[in-house]
Amino acid sequence: MLQRGLRRDDTRDVSEQIIQQTRHWIIEPMNLEPLDTGSEQETEGKPSFTHETQKLFSPGTVRRFFADVLRQYQFPWTITHDPAAGHARVSLSCRQLTLPEDTWMSVTKIRELLGHEIETHAFRASAGEKSALALLSIGLQGFLDTEEGLAIYYAQEVSQQSSASKPNKSWIGTLATGLASGVICEPFTFTRLLMFLESVNVLRSLLAGKGLTVAEIRADARKNAQSRCLRTWRGVTHLDRPGICSTKDTVYLRGFLAVSQALMEEDAMFERLMVGSVGLHHLDDLAEVGVVKPGVVHRRLATDPELESYIMRFADEA
Numbered sequence: 001m002l003q004r005g006l007r008r009d010d011t012r013d014v015s016e017q018i019i020q021q022t023r024h025w026i027i028e029p030m031n032l033e034p035l036d037t038g039s040e041q042e043t044e045g046k047p048s049f050t051h052e053t054q055k056l057f058s059p060g061t062v063r064r065f066f067a068d069v070l071r072q073y074q075f076p077w078t079i080t081h082d083p084a085a086g087h088a089r090v091s092l093s094c095r096q097l098t099l100p101e102d103t104w105m106s107v108t109k110i111r112e113l114l115g116h117e118i119e120t121h122a123f124r125a126s127a128g129e130k131s132a133l134a135l136l137s138i139g140l141q142g143f144l145d146t147e148e149g150l151a152i153y154y155a156q157e158v159s160q161q162s163s164a165s166k167p168n169k170s171w172i173g174t175l176a177t178g179l180a181s182g183v184i185c186e187p188f189t190f191t192r193l194l195m196f197l198e199s200v201n202v203l204r205s206l207l208a209g210k211g212l213t214v215a216e217i218r219a220d221a222r223k224n225a226q227s228r229c230l231r232t233w234r235g236v237t238h239l240d241r242p243g244i245c246s247t248k249d250t251v252y253l254r255g256f257l258a259v260s261q262a263l264m265e266e267d268a269m270f271e272r273l274m275v276g277s278v279g280l281h282h283l284d285d286l287a288e289v290g291v292v293k294p295g296v297v298h299r300r301l302a303t304d305p306e307l308e309s310y311i312m313r314f315a316d317e318a
Helices: 003-006 012-021 058-074 107-130 144-159 172-181 188-206 214-232 248-265 270-275 280-288 307-312
Strands: 076-081 089-091 096-100
Touching: 003 012, 003 096, 003 307, 012 188, 058 076, 058 107, 089 107, 107 144, 107 307, 144 172, 144 248, 172 188, 172 214, 172 248, 188 214, 188 307, 248 270, 248 280, 270 280
Parallel strands: 076 096
Antiparallel strands: 089 096
16 A cells, blocks of 8 residues: 555655654565455356446345345344444344444445354354354354454455455554554554554545545544544553553454465365354364254355345335
């Protein structure tokens, strides 16, 4: 991103400012080899969603669609709308899907939520409940890395097949946690990280070319940076003590790398991981007691090329 920013007149200054702030890091971003983001992964044999429009579906349509998905899977979950929610989430303990109120969604966004929240988080918890070991429904010790890594892996599998989706995952949570805890430099304070992330967000938006004014870009960049910093320091009562922050967001990249490696080595690994809320390190023990596949068939609805038609069935219902 920084290299791209240096090549454009409208982003050169902010790129140079960010680079200057990384000079004292143990790992300097500009000294790293660039990632190959050209072709991404092979798509041969995968369904194409290039025909999908970005038609937006109403909150009611989205709710009815997810209710039918849960019915198909026979998951006794409830669905609620939260006016304060900025994004959808699931509660494994309450068996509940919460959707943001008054938010219209595209097919691409619905695919993402279906793959990440329903066909990973909700599926594993519900499959564990139906297994011979009901304990698998609430999560075995140390399962969270695998839980989040698998959700990201499956969501990327879905997004890589959709022309409207982003090709690359941004690990901003990993970066923020590392800077706040002082992994590769002196720990960033709340304010210092806020200013740094704001600059990064401005650069990203300018490069994305979303057609916003500079004022709109900066306002959005500040809002996102504040949200990230509040998440990074959630639960911390004394912000004047550098190096103390919430490290929960380290599980996403760590889990994704572990899950990706495991799935590369064994074709049947995906099904084994769907038996419940378990970690990679639990699979050998589960195999000893015969728990090797979920009691529910994983339909991979999020990868269905006809998903838009499926959603449309609920668009005109009362």
